Amino acid sequence: MSDDNYYLQLGWAATAMMKSDLYCRYPVACLDLWIRPAIQLGQIRFFFDRAGGLRGYVTWAFLSAEGEHRLLNDPEVILHLSEWNEGNRLWLLDFVVLGEKPRRRIRETMHLFACVDKAKSLRRDADGRVRKVTVWKHRHFPAP
Template sequence: MKSPLRETVRGNGLWSAQEQLGFAVSCMLHNRHYSLYPVLTIQQWTEYAIQHQQIKFLFDARGLPLAYITWAYPGPDTEKRLLSDPEFRLHPSEWNEDGRIWILDFCCFPGYGREALRRFIELRPWGEGNVHWLSRNKRVMTFSR
């Protein structure tokens, strides 16, 4: 069965940085885990992902953004800081250090989490290889395909 979540809106899959920031904010405002964060925080989480083209959006049939995911390829030293310091944010130069694939952020409208994750895993916008992320209880999780 084809997922109703789409990568494009009316055939368009390329957007300006401002449009992408707007899509991310739209997703965040509908998610209770994000909606109370200050706007500056939102920019910190998405700006470099957008600049490095390491953010992927999914839309519904009407073209409304429903989910996004960001990823990076930090080197070993950066990865160590990422895991040990909860306040650490990647510097622009640390997003593509040819390291392991790390999911940095995932946000979606309530009720779309499983479907969005399934679709992102199918699309693999980050490329091939094992994918890592930090769980809510601070455990390193990995999946491969």
């Protein structure tokens, strides 16, 4: 990937974060910890509207059982670059949707992973503890 493409994607992610009511509270260091690896590994997808306006992004990782355990049990977990593709458990790590309902973007995301029967995501409380784990299955999201 060229440096120009990397910085373009980093800028899109930063813009989406700034426009998100939730993600705008995160420190800029999150870009290095959670967005840089996704861009480097091609594990980020940006959403745009028909006019080309940025509508958000999703990042994902294929975690091992150990990586999944750390994600669920360590409120300060930071994945090492190698952990992003260490297993077969698909986790949607960041999911930001701006100015529209997320259902369409969830369907779009699930179609990226046609050969995977489910994906998981989580929400954390302010103190970092897991509040909710969601399991996303293809049968819930017919083709757009």
